[in-house]
Amino acid sequence: MENALILVIEDEPEIADIIETYFIREGFRTISAGDGVVGLAHHAMLKPDLVILDVKLPGQDGYEVLAAIRRRGDTPVIMVTALAEDLDKLQALRIGADDYVVKPFNPMEVVARAKAVLRRTFGRLSGSMLRVGPLTIDPQAHSARIDTADGSVALELTKTEFRLLRHLAGSPNRVFERSELVDACLPEGDALNRTVDSHLSNLRRKLASAGADGLLTSVRGVGYKLAAPHG
Structure with missing residues (x-):
């Protein structure tokens, strides 16, 4: 709160x-x-x-x-x-x-x-399992994984990366402005738009490495959204 x-x-x-x-x-x-x-x-x-x-x-x-x-x-x-x-x-x-x-x-x-x-x-x-495409987040266990054809891949995330991922997954397909993500997910002293870009860049790289390339996307001039790719 x-x-x-x-x-x-x-x-x-x-x-x-x-x-x-x-x-x-x-x-x-x-x-x-x-x-x-x-x-x-x-x-x-x-x-x-x-x-x-x-x-x-x-x-x-x-x-x-x-x-x-x-x-x-x-x-x-x-x-x-x-x-x-x-x-x-x-x-x-x-x-x-x-x-x-x-x-x-x-x-x-x-x-x-x-x-x-x-x-x-x-x-x-905070207590509900969140699922977006191949991604499953367990807020209580503070864990996230990607389900692939070869099995489940655990994501190794920082505290801020996990907070951002959980926040985005709470409203799939909704575009969040950078300022919203800063207010909701970044600690005091780390609250800059360029800082959230850095965290999300790292998060997108980790998702792609786990087999979920395209799950986290940027919307030019607006912000970011989490959505399962079509097809």
């Missing part, structure tokens, strides 16, 4: 500021949007780790924004609203909200609930 990015979609600037302040105090990064259109644009571009979403928004309401987020994937979402009716809560949960907080709220409670949701999310991701 360290350095996780929180997107706050809230049309009342004072409330958004309070929520952001409390998250920042706890070491999170934040970005805010005052309506659903801007919020969805931020979500598409920045790929936040969790969304705090108000129901009463100008234009698209929170339920519509939540539905749009769910069509894109499984980003955790906590609804924050003045509506306390059970039907409203059920609607949010039915569409796919991970939690629900009613105004007026204690900002510390929102942060605590967000941490609980993120623990569940990261725990699920």
Whole structure:
């Protein structure tokens, strides 16, 4: 959860500021949007780790924004609203909200609930076997291997290389910008775009040597993705 990015979609600037302040105090990064259109644009571009979403928004309401987020994937979402009716809560949960907080709220409670949701999310991701084409990653054993016609080849990776590979494998075919990979995978003091290029160059060489040439590719002017070659 360290350095996780929180997107706050809230049309009342004072409330958004309070929520952001409390998250920042706890070491999170934040970005805010005052309506659903801007919020969805931020979500598409920045790929936040969790969304705090108000129901009463100008234009698209929170339920519509939540539905749009769910069509894109499984980003955790906590609804924050003045509506306390059970039907409203059920609607949010039915569409796919991970939690629900009613105004007026204690900002510390929102942060605590967000941490609980993120623990569940990261725990699920970190404990699951990841497979992309011939690659299998076991996060718990901190191991990765390539399956070939002649058998399984273990990858000898540095800690940073393994972290990058696991992060890329969590969303196959998605192109990650260098800055995203720096924020998510590189330790403090090593966080430079050219440094991530060096790590990924070494990682690509090791994958190719193990029989998985073309698994890790660069997208010119954008970043990197992990995808099984066709054919």
